[in-house]
Amino acid sequence: MELSHLQQLARLIRSWIIRSTSEAGSGHPTSSLSATDLMTGLMFGGTFRFDPDNPAHPNNDRLIFSKGHASPLLYALWAAAGKIPEEELMTLRKFGSRLEGHPTMDFPYAEAATGSLGQGLSVGVGMALNAKYLDKLPYRTYVLLGDSEMAEGSQWEALQIAAHYGLDNLVGILDANRLGQRGETMYGHDLSAYERRIAAFGWRTVVIDGHDLEQICAAFLQSASHSGAPLMIIAKTYKGGGIPIIQDKEGRHGTALNAEEAALALETLGPVDRSLQGTITLPESTMTPAVTEQSAAPLAYAADKPVATRRAYGNALARLASRYPSLVALDAEVSNSTYADIFKKACPERFFEMYVAEQNMAGAALGLARRGKIPCVSSFAAFLTRAFDQFRMARYSNGNIKICGSHAGVSIGEDGTSQMGLEDIAMFRSILDNVVLYPSDAVSTERLVEEAIRHEGIVYIRTTRKETPVLYGNEEGFEIGGSRVVRKSEKDAITIIAAGITLHEAIAACDMLAAEGIHVRVVDLYSVKPIDREMLREVALETHAIITVEDHYPEGGIGEAVRSALFDCPVPVYSLAVRRMPRSGKPQELLDYENISRDAIMQKVKEVL
Amino acid sequence: MELSHLQQLARLIRSWIIRSTSEAGSGHPTSSLSATDLMTGLMFGGTFRFDPDNPAHPNNDRLIFSKGHASPLLYALWAAAGKIPEEELMTLRKFGSRLEGHPTMDFPYAEAATGSLGQGLSVGVGMALNAKYLDKLPYRTYVLLGDSEMAEGSQWEALQIAAHYGLDNLVGILDANRLGQRGETMYGHDLSAYERRIAAFGWRTVVIDGHDLEQICAAFLQSASHSGAPLMIIAKTYKGGGIPIIQDKEGRHGTALNAEEAALALETLGPVDRSLQGTITLPESTMTPAVTEQSAAPLAYAADKPVATRRAYGNALARLASRYPSLVALDAEVSNSTYADIFKKACPERFFEMYVAEQNMAGAALGLARRGKIPCVSSFAAFLTRAFDQFRMARYSNGNIKICGSHAGVSIGEDGTSQMGLEDIAMFRSILDNVVLYPSDAVSTERLVEEAIRHEGIVYIRTTRKETPVLYGNEEGFEIGGSRVVRKSEKDAITIIAAGITLHEAIAACDMLAAEGIHVRVVDLYSVKPIDREMLREVALETHAIITVEDHYPEGGIGEAVRSALFDCPVPVYSLAVRRMPRSGKPQELLDYENISRDAIMQKVKEVL
Helix, strand or coil: HHHHHHHHHHHHHHHHHHHHHHCCCCEEEEEHHCCCCHHHHHHHCCEEECCCCCCCCCCCCEEEEECCCHHHHHHHHHHHHCCHHHHHHHCCCCCCCCCCCCCCCCCCCCCCCCCCCHHEEEEEEEEHHHHHCCCCCCEEEEEEEEHHHHHHHHHHHHHHHHHHCCCCCCCEEECCEEEECCCEEECCCCCHHHHHHHHHHCCCCEEEECCCCHHHHHHHHCCCCCCCCCCEEEECCCCCCCCCCCCCCCCCCCCCCCCCHHHHHHHHHHHCCCCCCCCEEECCCCCCCCCCCCCCCCCCCCCCCCCCHHHHHHHHHHHHCCCCCCCEECCCCCCCHHHHHHHHCHHHHEEECCCCCCHHHHHHHHHHHCCCCEEEEEHHHHHHHHHHHHHHHHCCCCCCCCCEEECHHHHHCCCCHHHHHHHHHHHHCCCCEEEEEEECCHHHHHHHHHHHCCCCCCCCEEECCCCCCCCCCCCCCCCCCCEEEECCCCCEEEEEECCCCCHHHHHHHHHHHHHHHEEEEEEEEEEEECHHHHHHHHHHHCCCEEEEEEECCCCCCHHHHHHHHHCCCCCCEEEEECCCCCCCHHHHHHHHHHCCCHHHHHHHHHHCC | CHHHHHHHHHHHHHHHHHHHHHHCCCHHHHHHCCCCHHHHHCCCCCCCCCCCCCCCCCCCCCEEEEEEHHHHHHHHHHHCCCCCHHHHHHCCCCCCCCCCCCCCCCCCCCCCCCCCCHHHHHHHHHHHHHHHCCCCCCCEEEEEEHHHHHCHHHHHHHHHHHCCCCCCCCCEEEEEEHHHHHCECCCCHHHHHHHHHHHHHCCCCEEEECCCHHHHHHHHHHHCCCCCCEEEEECCCCCCCCCCCCCCCCCCCCCCCHHHHHHHHHHHHHCCCCCCCCCEEECCCCCCCCCCCCCCCCCCCCCCCCEEEHHHHHHHHHHHHHCCEEEEECCCHHHHHHHHHHHHHHHHEEEEEECCCHHHHHHHHHHHHHHCCCCEEEHHHHHHHHHHHHHHHHCCCCCCCCEEEEEEEEHCCCCCCCCCCCCHHHHHHHCCCEECCCCHHHHHHHHHHHHHHHHHEEEECCCCEEECCCCCCCCCCCCCCCCEECCCCCCCEEEEECCCHHHHHHHHHHEEEEEEECEEEEEECEEEECCHHHHHHHHHHHHHHEECCCCCCCCCCCHHHHHHHCCCCCEEEEEEECCCCCCCCHHHHHHHHHHCCHHHHHHHHHHCC
């Protein structure tokens, strides 16, 4: 496409940015304007390959707006491509519109929901990993980055891993417009500061004038042919670029132009040709051959040999690898503890070592998921707190991600408090519609890992460090939303609800109480969310009280989940949970110390009776 | 101290590392051994200044073990300083010992609880900021870093901000022992990879042999005299360094030597002189003059002028600045939205712009708190999820930190889902013993900010974007653990419990229902944790049902907090909360959409009646 045509298109896009945000009365016109020439050059300059009628085409180049607040630009670009009518642009930010304040999955051309800064490059890493190592497709992944968000550590996690994996199919476009939300960024227009850092992290860099379409198109041409390392196009731009009354001015971050300003802005922009349309190069038609699914081996756990559920997680991934060809695993440098390394040994080509960088691991998993993979990410449950923001955003991106947190609770023992996952159930329960599983033995872990893989959405699986007895037969089934009554009699006065390590304590307590003539029911609550309301209503009717026992802080945990499900039942729900500052010690000492051991359960039962 | 003496000390320390971990049967001897020469050189080589009899001395140099798993070394160092008897070293990792698996505040020489990687440098940044800009003291802050943890993005956040603030009183010591937990690190022994990156981030670097005490002492001497930028000592070391049977070997990360190996290791180490003691240079005696507290101005909110609680937060900080000279504020580049900028304008010298890097902001706040400041950190509630791991660890460090999350819930409106804090109550409730406050008007916000400042520990304050009516008189008091009944009659059938934006909806619903002859009680639950059990028991007795209303997901939120407090009361607790995927729109549209508006409350009341 000729430069003059691109310039005309950029002017049309600018006019839409101003008009749509002014119509909305809010939004980020200036952050959109700074990147307008860059994105016009990318999408319509000939380099970008995408079938606008088939956003799901596997060979489409991907474009992620990591600076999600530039959404008015994203929408205007697709209007310029003829896919969004001008009238729809004017619904920006209105209730019910697909064009939300920050991109969401309602917009068919959004690769991910963005708006929490510093996450898009990790998503791009996942997509580029997929193209280079898994599907072996020629698509390239472009990520539009803001300069403010380069302060996020997650960016540097993504930069380092992209270089480590030699992702020469990944291109960053750094829109260095100098101004953040409340003033100048750390480096302002010192582009060399970015260049030095990014180059030191192993990327190729090219510095351009981000408002010069000739330089822009040349840089993108380079992006199509370079190899060996990822490429960062560092562009000097102006916030509000192209609109003199707001260009490079402070205090204009998240503010629309008022009617008067908008009129003046459009006037300085001059007349635009609304019939203009940009053309996007179509992608190649090559496809990845489909891989045949094979059946998985049956389970064969010995009833008398304890197995840690974390090991069963690794076993499950390896066992299910051939049945689910889309399954991939990522781990944050602890695969010999989470036992993701069992999968790594079985399928090294489908395992990605993500090093001690949990945020980027989560973001990359989202990128892989968006390209059709089923990523299973693992680390210690405690360290998954590091990526809460990424998991939250993955949900908004409809991410199909499985997350395993090992080393749950004080029962890990001597390593001490910092290594204990004690808030992970609360964290993952708080994510909309997701699933939280907490198996107690090897068989249920294996079954639930498969259920997680089959479930579309985010699933969290909590595993235990210690070896625990195998409770179930190899043929038994377990389902999301289910539970298992593991001890029951006609005379049960109280129901104990537990999962993971505390289920074994509850069973021991139950058996010891039975010897004393006290009968309690014990339920394995392996599906914490969704929770088995039917079972809960039943035990609420059939027994006088419920005691929940969990190796987790009380807030947001199993006790609160049970109480919420029984919100209108008059049955009392007592909670045994971690309530004292945990410390180092033997697992059983710590279960006792926190009053979640068999002894504590027996005592509580007697107290409640 | 002579080199030969230091070498003898290092051998003694190595023997203790081996013996204490072998006695414990677990722990990280190899990660301790790689840094033994470095830390011996630092502490006993003459550079480090510390009064072992007064760990709280304001002029003590600070030493943070960011690689907390090297705790056996930390304990052995203080044994070598004569402050820990050898017998106590042998209690390592045992229940009740001060010497936990990773350093905790039980150990008097731990500057912070560490063990979640990549956090110590941020803590160091906070301490160095304090020395350079606030207390203007000559102490230096040293941070021992592992090479694996350099993959954490939080490290690069800390590196960039340290250079930005010219923290030449901050020294990093990178123990590059090549091996992570499950194998080689990303860069192995390519020290130039670290040097390039760290130098590009604006630090001075010096590369040394980390087992050569002469080079080590020379580097620390340099740390005492350099200026203008922070200094990173990049040391080539060997994991298990000095003990041939384990040195530089894979598969020896978190494993103690067995009895046979330990005997062999001690034999190759040769005889050690257990009477040796290292001498630490004493610190200067200069002190910061105490600042006189002044009284704060009274509140003067007009009853008829709505004020956003986020603005009241900023007002409170500025108003209380002279009363609490230790108060400082940090914000993540959104101070014009959180209104921390009101404090910045009032006290620029006590405000730190931390840019869009929430993890480092949280860690730096902990460092400031550990040096006696009361840091108030702010960002959008949604983006605080980014620093969950840091907040979790700050609790274990007994951090006295106040956290303000603005833009809570769907009521922010058009900006959309990514910007809405909808899981922050769940996150902060799950932290042991901390406080969660959620004021609804300007007066209670101001009072609760002061209560937060006066409270020792972590306090989370949730604020609202929208302007809301002033509900309370300027003289009214509010306390942690309290609540306020704002509507009450003799005939109340139901109690509505709300906070923040939904309290205003509840009041409106109550007044409209009263016009229809339906009487409900309304409670302002401004202290979500601790919660006012007494009030809850009272309303549970006096009314037939409770309806909680919150602009937050149901899990871990106000509804579950109330249910937990009423675990043995038969009163039903209905919860109105955010249950549908949020989107862009007008605040009131979104409150309606999520069924947490006045209309939804009225409907629910009628349904429950």
